[in-house]
Amino acid sequence: MTISPLSRAAAAEFAPEVTYLNTSSWGLLPRRTIAAVKALADENAVGRRIGAGSFDAVEAARVGFARLAGVRPDRVATGSSVTVHVGLIAASLPAGAEVLAPEGEFTSVVSPFALRGDLRMRYVPLAELADAVRPATALVAFSSVQSADGRVADLAAVRAAAAAHGARTLLDATQSAGWFPLDAGAYDYTVAGGFKFLLCPRGASFLTVTEEAQETLPKLFAGWVAAGAPWTSNYGPLEHLAPGARGFDEPPAFLSYHGAEHSLALLGEIGTDALYAHATSLAARLRAGLVERGYEVVPGESAIVSVPGLEGRQPELAEAGIAVSAPAGNLRISCHLYNTEADVDRVLEVLGHREPQPSA
Template sequence: MHLDAARKLWQPTPGWLNTASYGLPPTPAYDQLHTALTQWRHGSTDWQPWDDQVTRSRAAFATLIGAPTEDITVSSTASQIISQIATALPPDARILIPDIEFTSNVYPWAVAAHVDTAPPDRLADAITPRTTAVAFSLVQSATGQLAPLDDIIQAAHAHDTLVIADASQACGWLPVTTHGLDALACAAYKWLMCPRGAAFGYLSPRLRERMTPTAANWYSGTSMYGMPLTHHPDARAFDLSPAWFSYVGAAPTLDLLNQLDTDDIRRHNLAMANRFRTGLGQPPGDSAIVSLDTTHPDTPQRLQRAGVRMAVRAGRLRASFHLYTTELDVDLALEALT
């Protein structure tokens, strides 16, 4: 499907520049979720059709990142996936993270191991033989900075260091693969535009051998009742019991994304982000997230009056641009800010 045709499936109110907080659903996802809610209201179906959407979503996410379906686990949050990954660490583990990393990829490590930090652009240089794992976001939440992925992977492999990526601010607009990664976690309610409550993880076979399914439940096992304890033989052993309606909305959105060219989405997003940067007298950038100084005291009020919705992160305005962003959205923000 061509991107221009697909964009007609979204109906944002002008001024939405906040996908880094949450993405907006396409019409097929909204309609299917509404149907499921109606079924729930009237008790007109079994739960199995909703659960089928978990299977459909898992396969679609695997396609999106080019991974085998059996290596994909489903959850509700990225932090829960990362917490289970942390069970693979030895008692004396040392984890290296960026010094501005979002806490969902910080706190799970902090309760399990010693945490070292480094600036995002110096992460590769900070990996040493003592580094058990390096954990980082492919795109930083606060600043939009892209990780120097190839440098990190090369340095990590030289020291047999595990590579753990959070793709929550990347999947959906930036081409993402599992090449060189031991694990990847992704909250799907941002750039993947799924309902909050759907999250996906890639767990490599060599990492799974070292992990413990500490959130074991009926969905991660092969039986609903009684002993013995039997896990699925693949990444499903680390599944969290799914929030069905979140996956009812996730499946059609992920299928739609797989019909599009991620490079086309990236080009569109960067065109909108760079139109915004240019209007503010900034040079072009490589991220769909733009971070701005917020020192002017009436900036929030000006944006609100213009109907522009952004976020404030780390004391700075954060604007984010996705496939449904238009030049009108950008120009509304520029007029309010300038």
Template sequence: MLSEWDPQPGWLNTASYGLPPRRAFEALQAMLADWRTGRTSWEGWDTATQRSREAFGRLIKVDHVDVCVGAQVSQVLAPVAAGLAGRRFLVPAEEFTSNLFPWLVAGDVRTAPAAELADHVDSTVDVVAFSVVQSADGAVADYPAIVAAARAHGALVVVDATQACGWLPFDGSLADVVAAGAYKWLMAPRGSAFAYLAPGVRERFVPYAAGWYAGEDVHGSYYGEPMRLADSARRFDISPSWPVYAGTAPALEVIEEIGVAEINAHNVRLANRFRDGLGLPPGDSAITVVDVPGADERLRRAGIRAAVRAGRVRASFHIYTTDADVDAALEALTDG
């Protein structure tokens, strides 16, 4: 299956963007070739959107009829924020802002350390919003404990799974809302995103961005009244970018073929190989951060592409990462 990728050695930055499987890249190129020459109508391209929706639903263990498609996390969360305006939100202090700014716009936000989030849920909290995996340092949330604390106090649970979906198995149905951008661990082109909107809560949300693609019959929703939106989560769809979803569907299907559990084992093993080489204890994440003097420059000189987040080098490992990639990064960081 590794023949699906052609990475230049040294890519340790999937937490910024993932590398497409060959079949995803080729599907995108084929769509662009059709567009360039006007070879076909658009309806065939759009089948990839539904394939993507269904694959995402399977990956997080929810029914695809409860999944809407969009472009970015903050965009798919916008109707959620609008529907929960005036509520009281609890969010990790270090949360990525796509899952923070919507709540700051909508209501009263209180923050707590991500590792202590469950302990800060009480009767003053209406909504708990958090990332399953933190972008800054790769910390994996105690998802069941946070959900249990929220349920004990009647709070809703909104999850950003962007840094988790594709390598970390989890049950999306435990939450009320699960949003995810697909261009990182799901290895899709940038510009596709999904949100699971649980049936019991989505009537609180208003599809302000509704257009023809949110119609029950999209082809019968081009013109005029009356309102005829889908009964499912599709009423929150925005019209998809055809090239983006052409590459998204096969990328998600490759993840399904390999299996998230197998990807998890591969990624965490490599992350722990990296940590062990730096004298750090093992962890449970595909993302790790290091404080090594001059680490950013050392890696750059060695041709290792990683990221700097919150002042530390962040390395991230995915299915196309190899032992040789890890060893090259360790050599760069420990030499001299």
């Protein structure tokens, strides 16, 4: 029997003590990532490290994410959270600009725009997003995969509509990067939190910016790290920022990035195509089993499976040692590289057949 590289990696790097199907909330950390974080923490505890960490780890994480995102490393800025990256983009828009977003979009993608108070926000159902772009639209802000229920946006249609009307695009890949093929260069901006399907410690996030869109962003984070020459620009005003997206870097959380380097290397070793095939095949098995048992599921080819109205079963699953989540009234079950058919079958076993609903 041939063991796939993905299965070997999963067995070597992960040993969950529960049936873990909750990567949409946070991803499990690989053993190599934990070892790197512990090593840095130990060095910081006893004074062996010059500085709190290494910028080499940050650069390795940048390169690792760039490889997964399909862009050059100089198109990637490193940071701490999606909200901060989106806030930078929100600050670039002129007063009165229209921002188009899906209804129910994750708050970090829309709140930095909405709370400015001087932008025109417009929300439409996800399926109508491309058709809703108009000449007055300055920016379309949306997730490739919806956090609440795992729906996958029609990416090509939204890109085409935005291009036709001269609107910029902001794609949040937090629920997709790590299992879904990402072409970050096809969008003006992409953002991704590292602590879900990218399997990084929380505190690592990534922003990609096209060369043209780079000129739109204000120099809000003009700290010494954004100067691009670590430890040489610590005093006095900066004369310029680093070229490319590095000029939008935030000071790094070194513990997070020492881990992120290794998590992203692992995903790069396996490859997005293999991760996509594995996660979506498990999700398809789960959807088919749920439908067979009488449940209504959100359709699609996503690694995230959602059952509307079944959020009340989450505590029961937790009691049975199955980790899932229940956002926005949905039971949300997410599959990733460390999951197996046995995990899916365990969920189906615990949920059982849907109780017949009383007639009205």
